Amino acid sequence: MSDEKWDMYELLNHFELVEWEFTNMANLVLETLDLDECELETVPPAITEIEYYAFRDVQAVSLNNNPNITNADILGKLLDMQAINMWGCRLTTIPKSWVNLHKLQVLGLGNTPTLKGYGPLRNLTNIQWLDLGGCGLKSIPQEVTHLTKLTVLALGKNEGIEIDDSLCCFWNLQRLALNECALKAVPTPIYSLIRLTHLHLDNNMLFSIGQQIVQLKALEELSVTGNDNMSFPKLLSQCENVKRIIVDENLNLSHISHSLRKKMQVACRELQPAV
Known part of the structure; x- marks a missing residue:
């Protein structure tokens, strides 16, 4: 041109x-x-x-x-x-x-x-x-x-990225996206981000969220769609700041407490509460 x-x-x-x-x-x-x-x-x-x-x-x-x-x-x-x-x-x-x-x-x-x-x-x-x-x-x-x-x-979309302790230097971080990174577990350094309000872990290979998630006292939204058979720690329901956990429509809710279900919303155009 x-x-x-x-x-x-x-x-x-x-x-x-x-x-x-x-x-x-x-x-x-x-x-x-x-x-x-x-x-x-x-x-x-x-x-x-x-x-x-x-x-x-x-x-x-x-x-x-x-x-x-x-x-x-x-x-x-x-x-x-x-x-x-x-x-x-x-x-x-x-x-x-x-x-x-x-x-x-x-x-x-x-x-x-x-x-x-x-x-x-x-x-x-x-x-x-x-x-x-x-x-x-x-x-x-x-x-x-x-x-x-x-x-x-x-x-x-950085498949295979390794998240090590270098993440801990971002002590002001509020929003972190690690979607489509082929993660098999939530990287431990994430739990040190005490100001984190939004965490996006969609479309990985995760089966569970660890108990350490309760260390994220400022967390308001957790998005975990596209991870099959996800399980969540019971203590997550006691995290008062967590307003929304975005999940897939086909998530098995049988082993999830009612208090935690109330925080869950299905990923769609208009996010609807999971029932």
């Missing part, structure tokens, strides 16, 4: 106010340049001119599903950037120029199995929302462990 099509004035038509989802960061409503699914082959160079000539800052950019895009390093020039979403863009490394993006809070790089270089992340310590789902990870990259302000971490 030629640069001429994406001159500065054309880009202005793609701005909108977006409240980023899957996060409870207060008041994160950003002026966003939305170029999703535009068959881009490069990040438009004119993006750097907008804030100088149009008197508006580029606070966020969404470039999802542009698999052939290159020149992502140009985003490192936009020092007011708070959010970048590049889902399915086939990046191989996070550009070195991004180390300048000290205001960055949201980074979505899901569905990028080609991504191998994470170096700049160690400097982006203000990131609170990170999506590395479907990136072919076998462990949490060491650079990610520097992001101790994370409140949301999506690691789903």
Whole structure:
């Protein structure tokens, strides 16, 4: 695609106010340049001119599903950037120029199995929302462990990922997604995340939730659909903060206490209480 099509004035038509989802960061409503699914082959160079000539800052950019895009390093020039979403863009490394993006809070790089270089992340310590789902990870990259302000971490669809004690450094984490990771047991380090409110373990190979789940005093929602013959500890019914346990419709409830059943809801368009 030629640069001429994406001159500065054309880009202005793609701005909108977006409240980023899957996060409870207060008041994160950003002026966003939305170029999703535009068959881009490069990040438009004119993006750097907008804030100088149009008197508006580029606070966020969404470039999802542009698999052939290159020149992502140009985003490192936009020092007011708070959010970048590049889902399915086939990046191989996070550009070195991004180390300048000290205001960055949201980074979505899901569905990028080609991504191998994470170096700049160690400097982006203000990131609170990170999506590395479907990136072919076998462990949490060491650079990610520097992001101790994370409140949301999506690691789903990384089959065979090993969750070790490095997870414990995310002491501010509130939402964790480990769906479709071929887990056979709930990783023990999860139980140290005392601020965790939402835990998604759908479509794994789990048979039970351990008694240690009661250590998650802040937990409000547990989602375990797609795990056959799940069993739950009785003490889970005494966890007052747990409002919802999302389960499959065919879950055998015969060995589950009535008090725990009341917390369960079947996964469907309109979540209905299990009976």
